[in-house]
Amino acid sequence: MDQNTYETDRDENPATPHHELRDEFDFIVCGAGSSGSVVAARLAECGTARVLLLEAGGDDAAESVMNPAQWPLNLGTGRDWGFVGEPAPELYDRRLPLSMGKGLGGGSSINVMVWARGHKEDWNHFAAEANDDAWGYESVLGYYRRIEDWRGTPDPVRRGGGGPVYVAQPRSPQPVAQALLNAASAMGIPVFDTPNGEMMESAGGASIAELRIRNGRRESIFGSYVRPMMARRNLTVVTDALVTRLIFDGKRVRGVHALVDGQRRQFTARCETVLSLGAINTPKVLMQSGIGPKDELKAHGIAVVQHLPGVGRNHQDHLAFGCTWAYRKPEGVGGGGCEATLYWKSDSRLVQPDILQCQLEFAVPSPIETGLHTPDHGWTMFTGLAQPKSRGRLRLSGAEPQDPILIEPNSLSEPEDMAAALVAVEQCRELGNSETFTPLVERETAPGAQDRSGMIEFIRRSAVTYWHQSCTAKMGRDSMSVVDNQLKVYGIDGIRIADSSIMPRITTGNTMAPCVVIGERAADLIRIQHGLLHSPSVDPSPIR
Missing domain, CATH: 3.50.50.60 (FAD/NAD(P)-binding domain)
Incomplete structure (x- = not known):
């Protein structure tokens, strides 16, 4: 291409009327x-x-986009594609809502704003599949150094400064976020200063989340x-x-x-x-x-x-199960409501974490099929599958643009996923019911104590997704x-x-x-x- 063909003009670039588009x-x-x-x-x-x-x-x-606390208001609106999965046999034929951002910014304009860079083994798997080290972890660290404007403790190997993407941790996390870290530490799970440094090169751990929020506004x-x-x-x-x-x-x-x-x-x-x-x-x-x-x-x-x-083919998504506790009294909500996160293994023999715990500082209603009551004031841990083994597929319903795509998530179709889900929920309950939460929490409302069959029932009826279709x-x-x-x-x-x-x-x-x-x-x-x-x-x- 001729490097001088097109001139760059940094003056005002007014919106082009659609009828004048070249x-x-x-x-x-x-x-x-x-x-x-x-x-x-x-x-x-x-x-x-x-x-x-x-x-x-x-x-x-829109204020619902720019105000971090209002992100749930975008779900089910014109800013959400509003996809819905086909009936999932392992979820009692429930149809999972599969939200996806529609508008400038896509999902980054309606999501919970968490910056999570992926585990070292994720990127090395990419490189192996592609037979190209440029997709491997060492190379990807170079990309993250280019991308980030990290506002935490400098780490010249893993973090970037001055890039386009502002990333910071909340300055004053809510007490419930700190309680999660304390509970994890008491259980022997390492606590890290950041989830995107050494933690994602290890067996996992807990940390205050990194968010895409600057001066109280979404980026x-x-x-x-x-x-x-x-x-x-x-x-x-x-x-x-x-x-x-x-x-x-x-x-x-x-x-x-x-x-x-x-x-x-x-x-x-x-x-x-x-x-x-x-x-x-x-x-x-x-x-x-x-x-x-x-x-x-x-x-x-x-x-x-x-x-x-x-x-x-190969459709994948992070499946989650909401475990909820009632507060003793109303507590504050920081940022977009997610200020702490935890990754861990369901089996110590795994090479990387397969459990994802995302703490929300408000009570999320369980699917109606669970029959569980949601407290007016509480918090929910979305505990879920970070590395699901189940694979779904997409099918056409017709040849025209208006014909909807048929999404078959095939959730929990592989037995390994149910095994990991049971460990994830029990780990979550152990965290939430620990002494560190006692000053904040009155009682557990979901799922509560269950035998194995009851817990499997809860998992099948409560499963939702993180909307990470991939x-x-x-x-x-x-x-x-x-x-x-x-x-x-x-x-x-x-x-x-x-x-x-x-x-x-x-x-x-x-x-x-x-x-x-x-x-x-x-x-x-x-x-x-x-x-x-x-x-x-x-x-x-x-x-x-």
Whole structure:
């Protein structure tokens, strides 16, 4: 690409009226979530490429987005795709709500704001699956040093300063958060100063959480990466733009079809198109465009462009079970309500933690099927499966954009998951019922003392998800892989995938931070291929 073709203008960049949108760009990025925002910003910062960022949802100008305490108010609204799983046989055919952010920032605009970087073994697994050390932990540490503006104790090997992503721990955590750390210590679980340093290289531990909150306001990934660049005239951001299909020239993607304010539009990309629509919509667009399992595509009258049986398979999510206690008196809620976290093993022989405990400083109602009462004032520990073995799948219900995707989570279908869930709930109950909580807690309200069969019943009826849908277009080298180590779709040119769907296996903990790494890695690969200059601050190399 000619480095002088397009001029960067840092003056005001007013919103482009949709009817004045040009049709051709150098790069099209589909989805303004935690990966797509990164890709678009990193490509646009070069100043030489015209970048189009398409987002199906609206803007992020709402108090429910910016006020950390109001994040639950976004669930079930227009800022949430509002997916619902198909009946899950192991959950008594319950249909799990599967929220996903819709709008600028994606999930990072409606989530609980926890910054969790994944365990060392997660990234080493990525590298092994991709046969590429650039996805390994040592390399990923370099990306995190680039990404972070960490406001805690300096750690030049593991932490970054001055990056786009502000990360900090709450200054004055609520008493219930400190009680969790004290209870963990009394049980022999190590307590760390931060969950994203040595703790995620070890068997696990407990720590005060790291959050994406600055001066009492949420910071989304879109806000951190894209908003500071909105003055650049080579970057165009379009909301209310639903990507429906890919445009092909043989087996090369040339752009996308989209509905912009309900009007059909076509946009072409001279260089590449990037799908960052998330682990539900990315495989949907692929399949409805003719990339996926050939038998399923043919069943819906979709012409097969590339048979890739792994599209929509390998669906993973973090399953959780809410254990709740009633307070003696009302207690405060800090930040977004999650100020402490814990990771541990259900079996000491495991190589990494498989239990995730996320403490919420308010009482979360149990699913109605449990028949359990929720106290007016209390706290809930979402204890869950950090490394679930069950695998779900996505299926098409039709060939048109308005036809919903069918999500089969297949939760608790593997016996190892029930075994880990039983350990997780018992560990959670031991923590919450320990003496350290006595000054705060009046009684346990869920699940209460149960025999084994009763606890299994509770787990099946109470299970919900963390809304961390992942792995449905996985990176790898086997027959079920969809993208290679460079995030290119097998058999198709001109397109990459950059979102949680490329994970071979779900990461340990909340998925926002790993999605930022995926976005950074995708942008690096694209910039190298097309000769785009890197900014001077980029240093993905590991410190040794």
